[in-house]
Amino acid sequence: MKNWGRFVISMELRKILAYRSDFWLSFLGQTFIQLFVGRALWQSVFEASNVTEMNGMNIDTLTLYYLIAPIGTRILTGENIGFISREIYEGSFTKYLIYPLSFFSYKSITYLTYSLFYSIQLLILYILYSLFYYHSLPDFTHFGFAIAGTLTFLIASVASMSIAMSIELLALWVDNTWSLMVGFRFFMHFLGGAFIPLVFFPEWANKALEWTPFPYFVNFPIQTFMGNISLHDWIKQASVLLLWVLVCATISKLIWKRGQYQYTGVGI
Amino acid sequence: MIEVNGLGKDFSYTTKEPGLKGSLKALFFREKKTKSALKDINLKIHEGEMIGLIGANGAGKTTLVKILAGIVHPSHGTASIMGHTPWERSDDYRRQMALIMGQKAQVWWDLPALDSFLLLKEIYQLSEEIYQQNIKYLSETLMISEQLKIPVRKLSLGERMKVELMAALLHNPKVIFLDEPTIGLDISAQKAVREFLKDYQKRFKPIIILTSHYMEDIKELCKRIVIIKDGQFVYDGELSQVQKMMGDEKVLTITTEQDFKDEKIQAFGGKRKSENVFTLSIPREKLGEMTAKFFSEFAVLDLNIQDPSIEDIIESMMKSGSK
Numbered sequence: 001m002k003n004w005g006r007f008v009i010s011m012e013l014r015k016i017l018a019y020r021s022d023f024w025l026s027f028l029g030q031t032f033i034q035l036f037v038g039r040a041l042w043q044s045v046f047e048a049s050n051v052t053e054m055n056g057m058n059i060d061t062l063t064l065y066y067l068i069a070p071i072g073t074r075i076l077t078g079e080n081i082g083f084i085s086r087e088i089y090e091g092s093f094t095k096y097l098i099y100p101l102s103f104f105s106y107k108s109i110t111y112l113t114y115s116l117f118y119s120i121q122l123l124i125l126y127i128l129y130s131l132f133y134y135h136s137l138p139d140f141t142h143f144g145f146a147i148a149g150t151l152t153f154l155i156a157s158v159a160s161m162s163i164a165m166s167i168e169l170l171a172l173w174v175d176n177t178w179s180l181m182v183g184f185r186f187f188m189h190f191l192g193g194a195f196i197p198l199v200f201f202p203e204w205a206n207k208a209l210e211w212t213p214f215p216y217f218v219n220f221p222i223q224t225f226m227g228n229i230s231l232h233d234w235i236k237q238a239s240v241l242l243l244w245v246l247v248c249a250t251i252s253k254l255i256w257k258r259g260q261y262q263y264t265g266v267g268i
Numbered sequence: 269m270i271e272v273n274g275l276g277k278d279f280s281y282t283t284k285e286p287g288l289k290g291s292l293k294a295l296f297f298r299e300k301k302t303k304s305a306l307k308d309i310n311l312k313i314h315e316g317e318m319i320g321l322i323g324a325n326g327a328g329k330t331t332l333v334k335i336l337a338g339i340v341h342p343s344h345g346t347a348s349i350m351g352h353t354p355w356e357r358s359d360d361y362r363r364q365m366a367l368i369m370g371q372k373a374q375v376w377w378d379l380p381a382l383d384s385f386l387l388l389k390e391i392y393q394l395s396e397e398i399y400q401q402n403i404k405y406l407s408e409t410l411m412i413s414e415q416l417k418i419p420v421r422k423l424s425l426g427e428r429m430k431v432e433l434m435a436a437l438l439h440n441p442k443v444i445f446l447d448e449p450t451i452g453l454d455i456s457a458q459k460a461v462r463e464f465l466k467d468y469q470k471r472f473k474p475i476i477i478l479t480s481h482y483m484e485d486i487k488e489l490c491k492r493i494v495i496i497k498d499g500q501f502v503y504d505g506e507l508s509q510v511q512k513m514m515g516d517e518k519v520l521t522i523t524t525e526q527d528f529k530d531e532k533i534q535a536f537g538g539k540r541k542s543e544n545v546f547t548l549s550i551p552r553e554k555l556g557e558m559t560a561k562f563f564s565e566f567a568v569l570d571l572n573i574q575d576p577s578i579e580d581i582i583e584s585m586m587k588s589g590s591k
Contacts, residue, residue, distance in 0.1 A: 004390035011387060015378055095374045097339045099391050100362035261341045264279065265334050 004101060005109050012113040027121055031070045038066030055199040060133075061226065062197070067129055068149070068222050069194045071122040075153040076160045076188065076217055078111035081181040083164075085171035094265045104252070108161065115157040119150045142227060149225025152238070156217050159241050160188060162248030163213070169252060172259030192218030213244040270313040270336065270443070270475060275345030276499075277306040277331050305331040307499040309345065316473040320480065320490035320507070322582055328499040329479040330369075333445045336477065337367040349443055363392060366441035368432055370448035375420050381431040382416045385438060392439040399438070406434045410464055426457030433461070437468065446478045450485055462488050483579045495585050502585055510581050518555055519574045521547045525567035536562075544569075549576060549584075 017023060042062045045054070052058055057065070084107060087093040096103040126146050167184055171177045189195060191214035198206060198219045209215045220237050223229045229237070282298040284290050306328045313319060321329045334340040336347060338354035338361065347354055352361035368374075375384040389399045407413040410430040415423055420431060429449060436444070446465070450458040462485060469476055469489070480486055486493060487507070495503040503510065522538075523545050533540055536558075538548035550558050555573070562568055 003393075004387060007387050007390045011376070011379065011383060014383075018378060091372055092374070094339050094367070094369070094372065097357060098337060098362060098365070098367050098374070099388070100359040101391050263340065265339045 005105065008106065008109045009113045009116075012110050013117060016114065016117055026074075030074075031067070031125065034070040035063070035066045038069075039063050055197075057197065057199065063133075064129070064226065065197055065222060067125060068122065068225050069218060071118055071125060072153050072218055072221055072225075073189055073192075073194045074118040075115045075122065075150075076157045076192075077185060078114040078157055078161055078164075081178060081185070082168070083107065083111065084168035085177045085181075088168075088171040088263070089175055091265050093263070097263075104165075104256075107165065111161045111164075112154075112157065115154055115161075119154055122150055122153070123147070145227040146225055148234075149221050149223075152221035152224040152234075155238060155241055155245075156221055159213055159245045159248065160217060162245050162252060165252040166248055166255055169255045169259055172255075172262040187214060188217050191215070193222070194218045197222075213241070216241040216244070269315055270311065270347070270349050270477075272309055272311040272336070272347045273345060275306060275309040275311075275332070275335065275347055276304065276343050277328075277335060277340065278343045279303050279305050304499050306335070306342070309499075309501060311494070311501075311504070313475055313477070315475060317492065318469050318476040318478065318490050320478050320486035320493040321496060322479070322486060322493055323496035327496045329496055330447055331499075332496070333367070333447050333477060333479060337365065337445045338362070339367070363439065364442045365445070366436035366439070366443070367445045368436045368447065368449055370429065370446075370451035373420065373428065373432065375431055375435045377421045378419055380417045380419055381423075381434065384420070384431075384435055385416075388435055388438050394439060398440075402438050402440065403434075406437060409467060410434065411460070426453050426460070429453060429457070429461060430464075433464065440472060440474075442474050444474050444476045446476060446480075448480055449478070450480060450482055458482065458484070465489055483582070493582075495582060497585075510585075513581070516552050517549050517576050518552055519547055519549050519576045519580065520558070520562075521545065521570075521572040521574070522562055522566070522568055523570040525569055528566070549580070 039059070039062065043059060046052060046059060084093070087096075096106060123146065130143075163184060164181065167177055167180050170180065191209055191212065192198075193201075193215065198209070198215055201209075206215070216237055220229070220241070224234060280300060280302050282294075282300050284294040284298060309332060321332065323329045331340065335342050336349065336354050338357045341355045349361065350364060352358055354361060354365075375381060376387070385399075385403065388394075394402075407416060410433060412427060412430045412434065415427050415431070420428060423431065433449070449465070450461050453461065465476070465478075466489060468474075476489075478485065478489060491507060492505065493503065493507045493510070494501055521541065525544070527544050530540060533546045536548060537550070538546040540546050559571065562571070
């Protein structure tokens with residue numbers, strides 16, 4: 001990596017840490033709200049159904065699932081919506097064109113810095129959770145799986161970044177891509193299994209989703225994290241994910257190649 | 269050296285009728301229009317030259333600057349800057365060029381300027397020695413040393429412009445595009461920026477293309493000016509020649525005892541300046557005849573005869589489009 005890349009990472013980290021209240025609210029607030037809501041809902045479902053396990057998941061594994069899912073989705077989403085489109089709209093995108101650097105490299109570094117930062121948060125939370133709930137943790141929650149799961153989230157974040165870049169670059173034509181990005185994130189969360197684990201989806205839906213990148217975004221990393229995936233399956237699913245990265249990165253490049261003729265540098 | 273031949277830029281845009289009805293209609297149908305922002309521009313600028321690009325809003329100044337800086341692609345024509353085609357954006361070209369836009373921040377908003385400068389040091393691959401030397405020179409000349417550790421968003425407009433100038437000049441560019449660098453600044457900040465640019469040009473001799481609405485900037489800094497109107501050059505030459513071109517004209521400022529209707533003033537080709545005061549340009553040979561006429565028609569309190577100012581001449585050239 002070029003020296004400026006390392007500098008950008010440090011600069012972005014300083015930006016994340018600059019706003020204290022925002023940092024704590026998004027780190028703890030968002031995570032624990034989703035964890036408690038998820039756990040409470042599933043507890044009611046188990047009680048109402050008078051069972052202790054559904055589709056191979058009990059309340060403890062679901063608690064762990066809802067601990068991983070919120071931060072996992074933050075790893076995937078990296079920077080906020082508008083990380084490219086807002087700059088195109090405002091005209092501040094100009095700086096990437098006048099400085100001797102690659103716009104794609106710069107934006108990838110900033111996006112993945114956020115992902116990396118949230119990955120560390122995930123591991124810290126997991127360690128804290130292990131300390132307090134070691135008695136309820138199933139056997140498979142080995143720390144090695146946690147690291148493998150986090151790395152899988154990082155690979156998935158490269159795929160989600162490639163798709164997000166393709167959508168955000170459409171701002172070169174349509175000015176506003178907010179609703180497209182919101183739609184993409186909703187599908188990524190919902191069809192990825194961030195709200196309801198994919199084991200609870202009907203079989204036909206799971207079969208259909210196999211052809212899309214969505215199950216590889218959330219479900220795949222979480223299953224890796226929980227040690228539910230064999231090495232053979234991991235390689236297979238990671239290959240599909242990487243294929244999506246290649247497809248989307250190529251699309252982004254094509255959009256940029258055409259879109260740069262549309263850029264006017266006009267903005268607020 | 270900069271050489272531009274037959275450069276043009278057409279922009280497409282859509283229009284929408286005002287009001288809710290217009291908004292609803294625009295959901296299904298929008299009228300697409302094309303505007304030629306630049307038409308067949310030819311320009312040659314030599315090393316060390318500083319030119320002033322003057323024109324009304326929407327004349328095409330900024331579009332030309334953006335094309336030459338490589339951020340906008342032209343619709344037709346060629347441009348070569350030190351052997352590079354700007355819109356190909358080669359790293360080699362971008363290392364030798366700087367663009368400063370008075371209305372757009374290019375440094376990182378949330379960070380102190382020094383953090384942005386350190387990043388730029390890495391981007392431009394500057395040695396520690398050159399970096400320190402340039403920081404010292406720029407911050408001392410611009411008198412901004414104390415503000416470099418404050419987040420940019422907390423600086424005043426004048427301080428922000430100084431920081432933008434520092435960021436843009438840190439790598440000693442050979443070509444500098446300055447788009448309205450003094451816009452919105454108070455008089456003392458404008459003066460400081462002008463003084464700095466004058467000193468910088470003298471010291472490093474870069475090519476500078478300056479656009480500004482303030483004639484003071486142009487008069488102080490540029491020997492050569494280009495006047496642009498509706499995307500075309502209407503004048504390209506020495507600033508001093510502009511005044512000579514209109515040398516046979518005189519400007520009369522007349523103060524009368526009582527105010528007159530605009531129609532009466534306009535009948536003489538005059539323009540109201542304020543209550544009881546109006547001005548008009550007349551050919552030198554008609555000076556005596558016209559002055560006598562004013563004294564007979566109006567109760568004249570005061571009459572002042574001057575050569576036209578550069579501002580007046582340029583304004584009239586921008587309006588008439590005469591070459």
